[in-house]
Amino acid sequence: MQAESGSNRVPETGAFFQRDRTWHPPALTPNYKTSVLRSPQKAPLAFDNTLSEISGPVFGHAMLGELDADLIHNFARPGESAIGERIIVYGRVLDERGVGVPGALLEFWQANAGGRYRHKKDGYLAPLDPNFGGCGRTISGADGGYAFRTVKPGPYPWPNGPNDWRPSHIHFSIFGHGFAQRLITQMYFEGDPLIWRCPIARGIPDKAAIETLIAALDMQATIPFDARAYKFDIVLRGRRSSLFENRLEGN
Amino acid sequence: MAQSLDRLRESPSQTAGPYVHIGLTPNFGGIGGVYASDLGATMVNDKTKGERIGLKIRVLDGTGTPLKDALIEIWQADADGLYNSPAEMRGAADPNFFGWGRCPTDMETGLCTFETIKPGRVPFRDGRLMAPHITLWIVARGINLGLHTRLYFSDEEKANAQDPILARIEHRVRVPTLIAERQGDTYIFDVHLQGEKETVFFDS
Numbered sequence: 001m002q003a004e005s006g007s008n009r010v011p012e013t014g015a016f017f018q019r020d021r022t023w024h025p026p027a028l029t030p031n032y033k034t035s036v037l038r039s040p041q042k043a044p045l046a047f048d049n050t051l052s053e054i055s056g057p058v059f060g061h062a063m064l065g066e067l068d069a070d071l072i073h074n075f076a077r078p079g080e081s082a083i084g085e086r087i088i089v090y091g092r093v094l095d096e097r098g099v100g101v102p103g104a105l106l107e108f109w110q111a112n113a114g115g116r117y118r119h120k121k122d123g124y125l126a127p128l129d130p131n132f133g134g135c136g137r138t139i140s141g142a143d144g145g146y147a148f149r150t151v152k153p154g155p156y157p158w159p160n161g162p163n164d165w166r167p168s169h170i171h172f173s174i175f176g177h178g179f180a181q182r183l184i185t186q187m188y189f190e191g192d193p194l195i196w197r198c199p200i201a202r203g204i205p206d207k208a209a210i211e212t213l214i215a216a217l218d219m220q221a222t223i224p225f226d227a228r229a230y231k232f233d234i235v236l237r238g239r240r241s242s243l244f245e246n247r248l249e250g251n
Numbered sequence: 252m253a254q255s256l257d258r259l260r261e262s263p264s265q266t267a268g269p270y271v272h273i274g275l276t277p278n279f280g281g282i283g284g285v286y287a288s289d290l291g292a293t294m295v296n297d298k299t300k301g302e303r304i305g306l307k308i309r310v311l312d313g314t315g316t317p318l319k320d321a322l323i324e325i326w327q328a329d330a331d332g333l334y335n336s337p338a339e340m341r342g343a344a345d346p347n348f349f350g351w352g353r354c355p356t357d358m359e360t361g362l363c364t365f366e367t368i369k370p371g372r373v374p375f376r377d378g379r380l381m382a383p384h385i386t387l388w389i390v391a392r393g394i395n396l397g398l399h400t401r402l403y404f405s406d407e408e409k410a411n412a413q414d415p416i417l418a419r420i421e422h423r424v425r426v427p428t429l430i431a432e433r434q435g436d437t438y439i440f441d442v443h444l445q446g447e448k449e450t451v452f453f454d455s
């Protein structure tokens with residue numbers, strides 16, 4: 001057993017709440033064409049979490065570099081910075097019980113302000129920004145809070161339909177405390193009309209679920225004359241209390 | 252009206268997309284200098300206890316074509332069957348084995364290679380031992396919700412026959428989809444997203 005240094009929290013060992021698969025996009029969303037040949041068609045095998053799903057690795061703050069949460073500077077030449085609308089993205093990682101998740105590893109990646117990714121497979125004609133790499137990471141604090149600085153990514157066309165455009169978005173990968181909480185999702189921006197035309201966002205059946213992925217502009221969290229702020233909370237699977245269950249080690 | 256349970260809903264998943272490397276393995280994706288190394292690229296060191304093994308994993312789509320833009324994460328116990336995790340209450344795991352690895356599929360071949368150790372056995376909820384296994388989580392463009400499954404070992408026939416999770420698979424012809432084939436010190440494992448050989452994925 002290991003704990004973050006300085007932490008005296010009792011580790012939780014309960015199983016996670018059943019995942020509501022009707023809330024997530026189904027595997028097959030034909031309007032998002034790549035899903036057609038990549039979607040499992042047979043029913044998944046259901047079982048309550050074992051220790052293999054309940055447990056998970058711990059990433060300590062020591063692994064983070066000084067600029068990991070600053071996409072404006074972490075790829076830029078000394079004294080320079082990425083081009084685009086300067087924003088701060090902040091929020092909390094919570095679980096379905098409404099409890100903050102401390103120590104969660106968040107990794108994010110995105111296109112630059114023109115909608116171009118620094119990736120050999122992206123051939124969009126918008127230029128690369130020599131000062132923008134597009135990746136960042138951080139670890140949530142004691143209350144589950146996190147923040148990073150970046151430029152607002154641009155929308156871009158993609159080869160799905162003849163004229164499909166992705167709304168501005170930031171990809172998020174989140175590691176909670178158990179491997180069963182592992183999640184990748186995307187953050188969208190309040191007011192973007194492309195969200196409701198996007199085959200990937202609209203793969204989520206419930207409009208209310210899509211809305212939980214739309215970050216809110218928060219003028220109270222801006223830095224005047226510097227950067228605007230968007231608030232984006234992320235919810236991971238909740239954990240059952242193990243108080244009245246057989247202890248895993250008790251047999 | 253009854254009282255509210257005050258529960259939140261899990262954030263819905265979205266695909267990792269074609270550029271997952273930028274975020275999760277930037278050095279592999281050609282973005283150097285931001286992180287010293289890609290997370291999860293190395294799983295063992297000289298002091299790690301246990302039998303060294305390799306895993307060669309591919310993910311195949313409904314036409315049998317290997318995905319060249321997928322990313323696989325693995326999570327496993329140490330050689331004694333202990334997880335390096337705060338949720339592990341049975342004892343301290345090998346401090347030289349983190350237990351988690353991450354590998355993007357090769358952009359030409361679709362092959363994903365891990366150098367790790369063979370895990371020990373971990374108890375099921377009722378205390379029976381599960382067969383040695385490695386948990387897999389697979390994301391890619393076109394996969395809307397990360398896919399969870401397990402890799403079991405072909406040379407653990409007896410343990411596999413008693414494994415409580417494998418025992419739950421109703422259609423016995425599908426059990427081999429979770430068993431990696433040993434060739435020397437390497438296990439070969441193909442994940443089929445669709446078709447007759449579709450891998451058993453988990454809802455757990």
